[in-house]
Amino acid sequence: MTRWAEHSAQPVILLLDEVDALIGDTLISVLRQLRAGYDKRPAHFPLTIILCGVRDVRDYRIRSSQSQEIITGGSAFNIKAVSLRLGDFTQPEVERLLLQHTAETGQVFEPEALATVWHLTQGQPWLVNALAYETTFTMREGRDRSRPITAEMVQEAKENLIQRRETHLDQLTDKLREPRVRRVIAPMLQGYELERAVSEDDMRYVTDLGLIRPTAFGPQIANPIYGEIIPRELTFVTQLNFESTFQSAWYTRADGRLDLSRLLTAFQQFFREHSESWIERFDYKEAGPQLLLQAFLQRIVNGGGRVEREYGLGRKRTDLLVLWPTATPNAEGKTTVQRGVIELKVLHKSLEATLAEGLAQTWEYADRCGAEEAHLVIFDRTPAKPWEERIFRRDESCQGRPITVWGM
Structure with missing residues (x-):
């Protein structure tokens, strides 16, 4: 990261996705290296680093393989400036997202279908997009743009996602x-x-x-x-x-x-x-x-x-x-x-x-x-x-x- 920052004409912003998938000493090492580069910014280290995952840093429970102790604080965790959470969509946002499909293809979502997507997902972003993709691209009847998306199709799409045990659900x-x-x-x-x-x-x-x-x-x-x-x-x-x-x-x-x-x-x-x-x-x-x-x-x-x-x-x-x-x-x-x-x-x-x-x-x-x-x-x-x-x-x-x- 130091060499990358030194060769970049602009300050570097780095996003590390699924960082909480790392465990034990590997995660400790990553967090401590990020903290060690803090005072080298921006000429010799990324200006800003965003850690993306399903948990906040405060919720990491790391067991060191050397000491076999749970580490929940200390220098490895003293790197956070702020925590941001991607919230769920509101009902108007869900409807606006689905109606973008209608604007681009002409295929409509019946009012009951819009209400069913909201009811089943409560705006959870992955679920909203998964149901929309399943009904409009995966299901055969949904690929016919002349056919409206119905509430029954949304219910069928929900069942398909559950039975396939999609990665997010798994x-x-x-x-x-x-x-x-x-x-x-x-x-x-x-x-x-x-x-x-x-x-x-x-x-x-x-x-x-x-x-x-x-x-x-x-x-x-x-x-x-x-x-x-x-x-x-x-x-x-x-x-x-x-x-x-x-x-x-x-x-x-x-x-x-x-x-x-x-x-x-x-x-x-x-x-x-x-x-x-x-x-x-x-x-x-x-x-x-x-x-x-x-x-x-x-x-x-x-x-x-x-x-x-x-x-x-x-x-x-x-x-x-x-x-x-x-x-x-x-x-x-x-x-x-x-x-x-x-x-x-x-x-x-x-x-x-x-x-x-x-x-x-x-x-x-x-x-x-x-x-x-x-x-x-x-x-x-x-x-x-x-x-x-x-x-x-x-x-x-x-x-x-x-x-x-x-x-x-």
């Missing part, structure tokens, strides 16, 4: 194995409050990774795509086992509609027989029951349906919206969608108190989603409690809406 799931990430994400999957073991540094780190975002209701998973990837990746092997055990035809009725009650009956029996051994295989054992049911429901996605998930800190439940295309078209000739809500709760008070709270939450979510049917699943994790007391099915109601309650 790196994201790799972060889930880190203890600092697990301490934050596990309670969110359960809907619990954060434990005392979670520090402010953990929260800031997971936020900087882009996994969560602050909202008026507290920290939430950053966007619906991440919200779907997290449980799917954490239960990937379990899903494969389910696919070899349960065939897709058994949960559909003769008219092609989804039989949610039959599906939950089968899961209830499976949970009774196998949950303890299967949950032990999960990295996130704390959220084992919720993850196991979501892995079971993944058969719906593979059969042509969709599961949308809502969870976050302090919600005390996980909301699942099951969407299933029916064979009956509406008055406009478009495919109608069957909508069912499944609310997941863990027994944390008495059964009656949990039931009362859960029924109100299930009604609110079903009403907001316009669901045709609603189910409340209550997991009882009381140690040594007999299964005969955990397993039940009740037909309840809340504000006139029938709700089926499943005890597990």
Whole structure:
């Protein structure tokens, strides 16, 4: 770098991308060399150096191979002038970006498609561009510029990205194995409050990774795509086992509609027989029951349906919206969608108190989603409690809406 600066007629600005991919003594060496050249600028060293990565320098945890000690400060880190974070796009920025494609090619995005891109990504730059490229260049129907981009195409593009495990998404799931990430994400999957073991540094780190975002209701998973990837990746092997055990035809009725009650009956029996051994295989054992049911429901996605998930800190439940295309078209000739809500709760008070709270939450979510049917699943994790007391099915109601309650 010194020779480069000496031969350049202009001051040098250097960008080092993915610098946080370096580890151990290699990273220590790089950081110390950058600091050593500071007083030689600009004639004998780059005037400005930008370190690009998914983490701030303050979050590097370096273990020296010589001393086997964690280095989190000192001269190697005393190089930063300022930290800048590339934020997410706003909704108007997402729309302006997509409409540039329309201006150049004439191919339009239907209003529902624009809204779906925003909803699924919440402006995460890589996801926005990936969905746009998938729908307009990769998918065959999207390459026909005379055809508009629809919301259904955006949903299909999302599924394509997830199934291909694109590099960005694969790196994201790799972060889930880190203890600092697990301490934050596990309670969110359960809907619990954060434990005392979670520090402010953990929260800031997971936020900087882009996994969560602050909202008026507290920290939430950053966007619906991440919200779907997290449980799917954490239960990937379990899903494969389910696919070899349960065939897709058994949960559909003769008219092609989804039989949610039959599906939950089968899961209830499976949970009774196998949950303890299967949950032990999960990295996130704390959220084992919720993850196991979501892995079971993944058969719906593979059969042509969709599961949308809502969870976050302090919600005390996980909301699942099951969407299933029916064979009956509406008055406009478009495919109608069957909508069912499944609310997941863990027994944390008495059964009656949990039931009362859960029924109100299930009604609110079903009403907001316009669901045709609603189910409340209550997991009882009381140690040594007999299964005969955990397993039940009740037909309840809340504000006139029938709700089926499943005890597990």
